[in-house]
Amino acid sequence: MKCWNPRRVARKFALAALLPAAAAAAPTDFLFKPGADKLELQFASYTHYTDDDDYEGPPVYGGAEVRKPAGWFYGLGLFNNSYGQFSQYLYAGRQFDFYRISERTSLHLKLSGGVIHGYHDEHEDSLPVRIGDIGPVIIPSLGLDMDRWSFDLVFLVDEALMFNVGFDIIE
Numbered sequence: 001m002k003c004w005n006p007r008r009v010a011r012k013f014a015l016a017a018l019l020p021a022a023a024a025a026a027p028t029d030f031l032f033k034p035g036a037d038k039l040e041l042q043f044a045s046y047t048h049y050t051d052d053d054d055y056e057g058p059p060v061y062g063g064a065e066v067r068k069p070a071g072w073f074y075g076l077g078l079f080n081n082s083y084g085q086f087s088q089y090l091y092a093g094r095q096f097d098f099y100r101i102s103e104r105t106s107l108h109l110k111l112s113g114g115v116i117h118g119y120h121d122e123h124e125d126s127l128p129v130r131i132g133d134i135g136p137v138i139i140p141s142l143g144l145d146m147d148r149w150s151f152d153l154v155f156l157v158d159e160a161l162m163f164n165v166g167f168d169i170i171e
Helices: 006-025 121-126
Strands: 038-049 062-067 072-080 086-104 103-115 134-146 149-156 158-170
Touching: 038 072, 038 149, 062 158, 072 103, 086 134
Parallel strands: none
Antiparallel strands: 038 062, 038 158, 062 072, 072 086, 086 103, 103 134, 134 149, 149 158
């Protein structure tokens, strides 16, 4: 049975309290602007893991990402990690279009960095660097943007590949 840890709960509430303050301090051009920015909903349609007996089946991933015209983006991903634990990824990054196929279709490289939370108990060592339950991560991906759709192959360290599909819900 999992024991309730008041320090862990206090850290989670402190983080939740800091997020609105960080958003208020953000430069106004970083905030979402309807008509100029894209708001993309994402889900992972497939994830392939290296073999490990501890993995507990397919993860579920869903997220929202704001994409700025200059290639910058930020978002939040919610998922069950490979150990079946609910996890979150709060991130920002940059997209580099390296081959334009047509006016609304291009190949890109994305590089995101942020903090991940949700690896607990015997799996907390899965994050090489962590402070409490939170660890910094950098995640690269290769993808294709087609009109309002995006398709990305996400490289999760040397443990997994995830195929991510996104759709811009505001055009």
